[in-house]
């Protein structure tokens with residue numbers, strides 16, 4: 001399968017009169033770390049919310065070529081009765097949030113188990129009667145949770161309250177929780193926000209390991225350009241809701257349109 005894992009096709013998102021994304025198109029290739037960057041208010045989070053099924057875009061299409069074949073994200077979100085972002089998680093897109101959203105009064109391991117209950121197809125009856133399939137699913141969920149805690153260098157924290165961990169570790173718990181759902185694509189919303197430099201380095205290492213060891217495809221919004229340049233091999237730049245550059249880190253870093261957007265001056269004014 002050589003097709004991109006995610007295809008954003010001419011997506012426009014309006015909130016009343018505000019156009020947060022305008023005719024946005026880009027692809028995420030399998031195994032890549034793609035970074036979505038841009039100045040404040042450029043439309044990055046809105047784009048993420050469309051991709052992860054929190055919003056239905058006003059126009060355009062977002063296709064996931066995941067484990068169930070081509071899936072139209074917008075159709076999952078608007079499916080009558082059962083539609084919603086949980087179906088997008090099941091289809092293979094997991095995410096973390098700009099503001100950490102762990103269950104702070106639960107242990108780390110419980111946070112990872114809850115995520116898997118939402119992602120599996122067990123129903124209430126199999127739980128009540130504790131069928132063989134249910135018990136196997138539970139045992140697998142625990143194994144998977146410990147596996148990802150180990151990968152995120154959190155094995156010793158399994159039974160601590162999530163809210164008691166230092167911020168950098170909480171970020172890694174969020175990533176472990178997302179990985180437990182077995183995503184085709186993991187979307188990280190500003191993972192370095194609020195981290196100190198040494199926590200950011202740990203985070204970079206963890207994200208790089210997801211790619212090298214687990215062939216995980218990653219889409220990340222990030223303002224920390226040091227981190228973006230270290231981890232990504234593809235960058236899409238948004239400004240005022242539109243894609244202004246798309247390419248390798250080297251290409252984007254030298255694109256006058258990007259320099260202009262960040263400096264807040266017109267393209268013509270940027271020195272060659």
Ligand SMILES: Nc1ncnc2c1ncn2[C@@H]1O[C@H](COP(=O)(O)OP(=O)(O)OP(=O)(O)O)[C@@H](O)[C@H]1O
Nearest residue numbers: 015018019020038039040041042043044045046047
């Ligand atoms: N729910 C909403 N209702 C109305 N306007 C919104 C909504 N969400 C976003 N916007 C507007 O859409 C534009 C893009 O916002 P968005 O949060 O997507 O940008 P961003 O690039 O993620 O910014 P930041 O880097 O500051 O997080 C902004 O003008 C914002 O005010």
